[in-house]
Amino acid sequence: MPFREINSKMVEATVVPGQKMYSQRGAMLAYRGEVSFTPNIQGGQGGLMSMIGRRVAGEATPLMTVEGSGTVMFGHGGHHIQVINLAGDTLYVEADRLLAFDGTLQQGTMFMGSQGGVMGMVRGQVSGQGLFTTTLQGHGAVAVMAHGGVIELPIVPGRDVHVDPQAYVAHHGDVRNKLSTALGWRDMVGRGSGEAFQLELSGSGAVYVQASEEKL
Amino acid sequence: MFRLQGSRTLAVDLAGDAVKAKNGSMVAYDGRMTFKKMTGGGDGLRGMVTRRLTGEQMSVMEVTGQGTCYFADRASEISLVSLHGDKLHVEASNLLCTDSGLRTGTTFTGLRGGASGNGLFTTTVEGTGQVAIMSDGSAVALRVSAQYPLFVDPGAYIAHQGNLQQHFQSGVNFRTLIGEGSGESFQIRFEGEGVVYVQPSERNTIGGDV
Numbered sequence: 209m210p211f212r213e214i215n216s217k218m219v220e221a222t223v224v225p226g227q228k229m230y231s232q233r234g235a236m237l238a239y240r241g242e243v244s245f246t247p248n249i250q251g252g253q254g255g256l257m258s259m260i261g262r263r264v265a266g267e268a269t270p271l272m273t274v275e276g277s278g279t280v281m282f283g284h285g286g287h288h289i290q291v292i293n294l295a296g297d298t299l300y301v302e303a304d305r306l307l308a309f310d311g312t313l314q315q316g317t318m319f320m321g322s323q324g325g326v327m328g329m330v331r332g333q334v335s336g337q338g339l340f341t342t343t344l345q346g347h348g349a350v351a352v353m354a355h356g357g358v359i360e361l362p363i364v365p366g367r368d369v370h371v372d373p374q375a376y377v378a379h380h381g382d383v384r385n386k387l388s389t390a391l392g393w394r395d396m397v398g399r400g401s402g403e404a405f406q407l408e409l410s411g412s413g414a415v416y417v418q419a420s421e422e423k424l
Numbered sequence: 425m426f427r428l429q430g431s432r433t434l435a436v437d438l439a440g441d442a443v444k445a446k447n448g449s450m451v452a453y454d455g456r457m458t459f460k461k462m463t464g465g466g467d468g469l470r471g472m473v474t475r476r477l478t479g480e481q482m483s484v485m486e487v488t489g490q491g492t493c494y495f496a497d498r499a500s501e502i503s504l505v506s507l508h509g510d511k512l513h514v515e516a517s518n519l520l521c522t523d524s525g526l527r528t529g530t531t532f533t534g535l536r537g538g539a540s541g542n543g544l545f546t547t548t549v550e551g552t553g554q555v556a557i558m559s560d561g562s563a564v565a566l567r568v569s570a571q572y573p574l575f576v577d578p579g580a581y582i583a584h585q586g587n588l589q590q591h592f593q594s595g596v597n598f599r600t601l602i603g604e605g606s607g608e609s610f611q612i613r614f615e616g617e618g619v620v621y622v623q624p625s626e627r628n629t630i631g632g633d634v
Binding site: 355356357359361367368369370371372375403415417418419420421422 | 429430431432433448450451452453454455457459485494496497498499
């Protein structure tokens with residue numbers, strides 16, 4: 209079920225019987241029709257083991273299940289919302305940036321170290337993502353929050369995209385990412401340009417960048 | 425070449441040339457880029473000393489390379505200004521990015537600076553090229569001509585260009601003194617020919633409280 213953007217900070221979703229969707233708890237603004245909101249202790253799909261996994265990984269955001277028939281409007285904290293449509297590929301996003309997503313998507317947790325080993329873990333620390341990140345896979349739509357507007361930058365082979373770790377929001381597709389450092393003696397003496405660490409993304413897909421260096 | 429990607433992100437296409445940008449404002453780039461901090465705002469030793477003394481310090485980095493570089497800062501709205509040999513006066517905190525061919529400097533603003541919460545000095549950008557300025561909310565450009573002077577709240581002023589004289593004026597009367605002021609006791613009056621950029625938000629100023 210697709211999300212319809214009402215304005216840059218609100219989205220509307222249509223809920224039909226038999227189709228679940230998940231949203232961040234408390235993100236509902238208004239609804240029409242017969243819709244029920246159930247707090248989801250497990251913080252998403254996948255049963256007990258996934259729940260424990262998320263708890264351990266610190267990727268457990270309070271989610272709720274939205275069911276019924278009608279339309280629901282979502283928004284949170286005045287943050288800008290970007291709707292991302294997935295067609296079978298995987299979206300990597302921080303759990304606290306997730307506003308709402310289709311129940312048809314497979315939710316998972318990924319260890320940063322599994323992409324790039326130790327450097328992957330360092331990357332998670334630098335970008336404030338921690339050691340784990342959330343993945344969503346399948347066909348459906350995701351509403352992601354960001355501070356300020358979001359721009360989508362396509363990644364094509366042979367043309368790498370570098371992103372400020374603090375401005376990174378999410379990425380999807382077949383993308384390798386690694387942390388590149390441009391640390392020089394200037395940074396050591398406190399004369400850095402403020403751009404010492406960058407995420408280097410290569411492969412094919414897209415990365416979403418927010419117009420701000422602030423975390424949510 | 426400067427272009428806006430949405431209203432809050434600036435995209436700059438570089439082909440081996442350089443731009444000056446606020447330190448740490450890069451959010452993404454493709455191609456190859458190098459970032460170098462320019463000590464003292466990139467005006468040389470004399471400029472550095474002036475900036476230190478005047479409190480109009482900027483941390484600026486020079487970006488060189490090939491590809492597209494994206495800049496943004498705290499989700500501020502960005503406006504593009506083209507300069508053709510004229511001079512832009514802008515607060516250092518509102519300056520995001522300039523063509524490297526433009527010269528930057530500092531000037532004394534007088535009493536206005538004190539009331540607008542920006543200090544007594546302001547930054548000038550001079551030459552031919554493009555400048556990206558930031559504002560809290562999208563800025564409006566207001567034209568000033570000889571017969572139509574413009575009055576601006578000091579807290580909402582961000583930049584001006586052209587041949588303008590500015591005067592600081594106050595509407596302090598007995599009401600203000602007994603605490604019944606309208607909050608609009610101070611204004612800047614612009615006269616002459618030029619453009620003034622105003623943001624739809626007010627900084628905290630001494631003048632705004634009375």
